[in-house]
Amino acid sequence: MMTVEQPLTEPGNPGQRHLTANSVKLFRVFNHYRLAISVLLVGLMFLDPSEFGTQFQMPGYYQVGVFSYLSLNVFLALVLLAGFRPQPRHVILSILLDILFMHAFLLFSSGISSGLANLVIVSVAAGNIMTPSRIGILYAALATICSLVMSTWSVLSLEANPDSIVRAGILGVVYFAVALILQNITLRLTRSEALATSRAHSLQEMEHINQQIIQRMRTGILVVDRFGQIRLANAAAEELLFGVTGRQDKAPSPRGKTLPVPLRQRLERWLNDPGARSEPFQASATSPLLQANFTQLDKQQGEHVLIFVEDISKLTQQAQQMKLASLGRLTAGIAHEIRNPLGAISHAAQLMAESEQLDTGDRKMLDIIQRHSRRVNGIVENVLDLSRRRQANSELIEIKDWLSTFMEDYRQTVDKDGGEPAKIQIDVDDALPPARFDPSQIEQVLVNLCDNGLRYSQQRTGHRSLLLHAGKTADGERSYLDICDDGPGISDEHRSSVFEPFFTTDKSGTGLGLYLARELCEANQAHLSLLDREPPGCCFRITFSHHRRLI
Known part of the structure; x- marks a missing residue:
C-alpha cells in the first residue's frame, strides 16, 4: 500500500517527525554537492590566488577551514553510505554548520565581495527546500546576521570598503526572498504530491477492493487471448474449471494455462460467430454443468476475451427442488388419499394370493399388482423424503x-x-x-x-x-x-x-x-x-x- 508522506515538521515544533523519503534523497544530493564544493575549494588552494586577483585576509585559517569542511563532508558521505537515516535535527544542524562555514571562508578570504557569498544563497535555498517551515526563516536570518557582522567587523578591524555593509544588506534581502519564495513553492509541491499520493492510495484501495470482489464472486471470470491462453482468472473459475478450491500459496497459478478442451472449442465457435450462444459443457467428468458467455475486452485490437463461467447445475437443481417441493407438498396433501386405496389394493392382493383356487395366470397378475403397489408407495415415500429433508449437520x-x-x-x-x-x-x-x-x-x-x-x-x-x-x-x-x-x-x-x-x-x-x-x-x-x-x-x-x- 502507498502511504501519504507527511511534512517534515510542524510549524513552531521542529524535529518532531521523521524525514520523508524525498527529503532523505534531497539531503543525500545536497551532501554530494557539498562534497564536490569542498573538493573544489581544496583544489583551488594549490593555485596562486594572485593570478585570479584574489587576496586572502587570513590564508592559514582559510586552509584549516577548507580541510575541516572537506573532512566533515567525507564523514557525512560515509555515514549516509552505511545506511544511516538522518532525522530532521540532523538536517537543521547540517544547514546551520554550512552557513557558518561559508561565512568563515568569506571572512578568511576576501570578504563579502568574494564569489563564495553565492554559496550561502545555495545553502539557504537547500535548507528551505528540505525543511519548508518557519525554521527556513532562521537560516535566512542567521545568514543575514553573519553577513552583516562579518562586513562590519571587516570595516572596523581590517579597514575594508564600507560598501561591503551595503552589499551584506542586499544579500540579506536576497536570503529572505529566497527563503520565502522556496518555502511557498515547496509547500505547494508538497501539498500537490500529498494529494496525488492520496488519490493514488485511494485508487489502489479501490483496485484492491475490486479484486477482492471479483475473487469472491461465485461466477467464474477469465481473461484469455484468442488462442485460449489464460491471462487472469478468479477463484471461482479455478474451482469450476480446474477443481482448485481457494487460492492456496502452493497451488500453481492458472496464468499461462490453456482452457479445457470443451471451453476452448466454444471459444473458437464464438470467435467465428459472436452471435451464437454456446452450449453447456463439463470441464471434466467430475465437474458440474457449466455455461460460458464471451465478450471482447478491446474491440479495436481484439486481443483479449472476457469469459463468464456459471455453474448452471445449481440453477437446474434449484428449479428441480422447487418442482419437487411443490410435488412434495401435493403428495403430502394427498398421501392419505393415495395410501388408503393403495393399502386396500395391496391387502386385497395378499388375501387373493392365499386362495387355493387361483391358476398360474392369476398369480402372475397378483404379483404385478403387489409389485406396482410397492413401487407407487416407494415413489410417495421418496418424494416425501425430498420435501422434508433436514439441513446438513457437518x-x-x-x-x-x-x-x-x-x-x-x-x-x-x-x-x-x-x-x-x-x-x-x-x-x-x-x-x-x-x-x-x-x-x-x-x-x-x-x-x-x-x-x-x-x-x-x-x-x-x-x-x-x-x-x-x-x-x-x-x-x-x-x-x-x-x-x-x-x-x-x-x-x-x-x-x-x-x-x-x-x-x-x-x-x-x-x-x-x-x-x-x-x-x-x-x-x-x-x-x-x-x-x-x-x-x-x-x-x-x-x-x-x-x-x-x-x-
Missing part, C-alpha cells in the same frame, strides 16, 4: 476411519440373508485430507450407490462385487470416494440423464435414488458425478468439499 471427518466403520455395518446388512457374501474391495490412499460433511446423509448416499452397484454386478456376473477407492484430488486439497461396480454400465445416451428425477432404466425402480443421492451430496457441498469408464461397469465419484470450507 462434521470434520477422517475418510479412512469413517469408511472402515461404515463398511463394517454395511457388510452385516447385505450379508444377513445367509447367501453368498458380497465381495467388496476397499482401497484407501495414504495421507488423505479430511472432509467436512454430515455422516448420516453421506451414509445414505453411499448405501444407495453400493446397493445399486451390488445389484447390477450380480445381474451381469452372478456375483455381488464392488470396489471402493478413496483418494485425493490433483491439488491434494480434497478427498474423493469412487464406487465402482461390474454391472452392464450406462449407455452414452443415458449418461446425461441418470441424475434427473424419475429417470430409470429399471422397471422396478422409482428413478429418484440417484437424484436424491446427488441432492444430499450438494447439501454437504460435495459433488456426485459419473466417471468416464470403459464398460462393463460404471463408477460414481463423490468429491468432498475442502475441509476448511464451512457449509
Whole structure:
C-alpha cells in the first residue's frame, strides 16, 4: 500500500517527525554537492590566488577551514553510505554548520565581495527546500546576521570598503526572498504530491477492493487471448474449471494455462460467430454443468476475451427442488388419499394370493399388482423424503476411519440373508485430507450407490462385487470416494440423464435414488458425478468439499 508522506515538521515544533523519503534523497544530493564544493575549494588552494586577483585576509585559517569542511563532508558521505537515516535535527544542524562555514571562508578570504557569498544563497535555498517551515526563516536570518557582522567587523578591524555593509544588506534581502519564495513553492509541491499520493492510495484501495470482489464472486471470470491462453482468472473459475478450491500459496497459478478442451472449442465457435450462444459443457467428468458467455475486452485490437463461467447445475437443481417441493407438498396433501386405496389394493392382493383356487395366470397378475403397489408407495415415500429433508449437520471427518466403520455395518446388512457374501474391495490412499460433511446423509448416499452397484454386478456376473477407492484430488486439497461396480454400465445416451428425477432404466425402480443421492451430496457441498469408464461397469465419484470450507 502507498502511504501519504507527511511534512517534515510542524510549524513552531521542529524535529518532531521523521524525514520523508524525498527529503532523505534531497539531503543525500545536497551532501554530494557539498562534497564536490569542498573538493573544489581544496583544489583551488594549490593555485596562486594572485593570478585570479584574489587576496586572502587570513590564508592559514582559510586552509584549516577548507580541510575541516572537506573532512566533515567525507564523514557525512560515509555515514549516509552505511545506511544511516538522518532525522530532521540532523538536517537543521547540517544547514546551520554550512552557513557558518561559508561565512568563515568569506571572512578568511576576501570578504563579502568574494564569489563564495553565492554559496550561502545555495545553502539557504537547500535548507528551505528540505525543511519548508518557519525554521527556513532562521537560516535566512542567521545568514543575514553573519553577513552583516562579518562586513562590519571587516570595516572596523581590517579597514575594508564600507560598501561591503551595503552589499551584506542586499544579500540579506536576497536570503529572505529566497527563503520565502522556496518555502511557498515547496509547500505547494508538497501539498500537490500529498494529494496525488492520496488519490493514488485511494485508487489502489479501490483496485484492491475490486479484486477482492471479483475473487469472491461465485461466477467464474477469465481473461484469455484468442488462442485460449489464460491471462487472469478468479477463484471461482479455478474451482469450476480446474477443481482448485481457494487460492492456496502452493497451488500453481492458472496464468499461462490453456482452457479445457470443451471451453476452448466454444471459444473458437464464438470467435467465428459472436452471435451464437454456446452450449453447456463439463470441464471434466467430475465437474458440474457449466455455461460460458464471451465478450471482447478491446474491440479495436481484439486481443483479449472476457469469459463468464456459471455453474448452471445449481440453477437446474434449484428449479428441480422447487418442482419437487411443490410435488412434495401435493403428495403430502394427498398421501392419505393415495395410501388408503393403495393399502386396500395391496391387502386385497395378499388375501387373493392365499386362495387355493387361483391358476398360474392369476398369480402372475397378483404379483404385478403387489409389485406396482410397492413401487407407487416407494415413489410417495421418496418424494416425501425430498420435501422434508433436514439441513446438513457437518462434521470434520477422517475418510479412512469413517469408511472402515461404515463398511463394517454395511457388510452385516447385505450379508444377513445367509447367501453368498458380497465381495467388496476397499482401497484407501495414504495421507488423505479430511472432509467436512454430515455422516448420516453421506451414509445414505453411499448405501444407495453400493446397493445399486451390488445389484447390477450380480445381474451381469452372478456375483455381488464392488470396489471402493478413496483418494485425493490433483491439488491434494480434497478427498474423493469412487464406487465402482461390474454391472452392464450406462449407455452414452443415458449418461446425461441418470441424475434427473424419475429417470430409470429399471422397471422396478422409482428413478429418484440417484437424484436424491446427488441432492444430499450438494447439501454437504460435495459433488456426485459419473466417471468416464470403459464398460462393463460404471463408477460414481463423490468429491468432498475442502475441509476448511464451512457449509
